[in-house]
Amino acid sequence: MSDGSSDWNGTAGHEPGWMSRLGELRIFGELGALAPALPALLSAPRGDGHAVLVLPGILTGDESTFVIRRYLEELGYAAHPWKQGHNWGPSRELHEKLRLRLRELHERYGRRISIVGWSLGGIFARELAREFPFAVRQVITLGSPFGSDIAIDEDAGPEAIAQRRTPPPVPCTSIYSKSDGIVSWEACRELPSPETENIEISATHMGMGFNPLVLWAIADRLAQPEGEWSPFDRSGWHGFVYG
Template identity: 50%
Template sequence: MASPSSKRNPSSSPQNSSKPAPHDVPPSAWLLALELRAFWEFGALLPAWPLLARAPRGDGHAVMVFPGLSANDATTVPLRQYLQSLNYKPWGWEQGFNFGPRAGVLEEARDSLSRTFEATGRKVSLIGWSLGGVYARELAKEMPDKVRCVITLGTPFAGSHKATNAWRVYELTSGRNVERESENYDLPAAPPVPTTSIYSRSDGVVAWQASIQAPSAANPQTENIEVLASHIGMGVNPSAWWAVADRLAQPEGQWKPFAREDKGRLHGLVYPVPAQGI
């Protein structure tokens, strides 16, 4: 999944590190039940559209969007259509259902990224929802010269596999042992490009602590943006969409942190002060 440079160094293992142990408690059954509110989030797009349409316009660069576990490109159609309306060139991962990094999956993602970079002559932004965000982050670590920025939605990269309510589904669909597989990569390490993690404390699938990008000495262009959203609905949540559009619209090489104080016009689509590290 990752390049040799992103493989975990033995000296950084829990027994040899001063860092706190990764979060390993999944969201509660109550939060999981609240995932049904995803239908409300999708319904909120229509009344929020007049505001969403005012988001900063894009510069026409390409955006690759990865779906979550057991999902396909159909789930990212609304987000991609929104980005297209803002003058981006979005496309899905075009590999059917995301059942984990099976044979050939990551190779095809690399090839797709390379083809788009060569065809457009411009770096590509990567967006990943849940497990799709892991792909986006690792591709950016491998191919930073072709990636403009990375944005993840409810992606578990900072906790153990037990910090989600979906790890058993992952093992069932992928046929892989998630604990043994994750030990081969340094998932918490930030990609060497502008990186944004969008997360929700009320996520019922992924513990929010597992989506917090710790400050990176190697890359100061990282941030966490908290939204009020479910996990299943994060890809159709109006506040998440605005944050994505705001991040994509930054001129290349002129990254600035997300400015929550400027978002008062969103009338209740709240951006709480995010956690900066755990």
């Protein structure tokens, strides 16, 4: 499509305009909503307490995923940081370190690991799951533009970019916002398959790591029994706040 809009073939979509970028100032409202929402968030479904690896977005590090990890720990999960410093973008060295991090956790717990990735971290998460599906239980991405033309290593060409748009062979949930002021929301949507889904929320890109609706959706998805994945249930109040 020549106008850059999205379709199910993975077209990247429109980049956010300046109004959308200004909308990222709503992050302060998301911060303010977190504390009042905590009692409800702590009533979220609890799973089997398996390990979850949380990957940060570009230019950020483990400090940015602290709220996600602390919340998951309160729900009984073994939540782990990536321990790679700040995310300065893709490199072969980083890719190898993430392989080793996943292997370490997989061997420590003797079971598959869920991965939550924010923005570029979500792209890394999907590629780890593609390479090591036996070690990954499910992937949850937050505003991750895996449908864009961004290269994730030095020698990525058109074939690698096309492959990245194809979901890895594990359950994948994309949480995205049409008011994202940093990345194209169209590029954040999974292609339809029996084990993929897209959950639309109202959030800023920079606030997804502590937006109450995002946190609840993460908890809901992680609580599913291994091997019994099913799409997000939009009945009841979910239907009013999730797209």
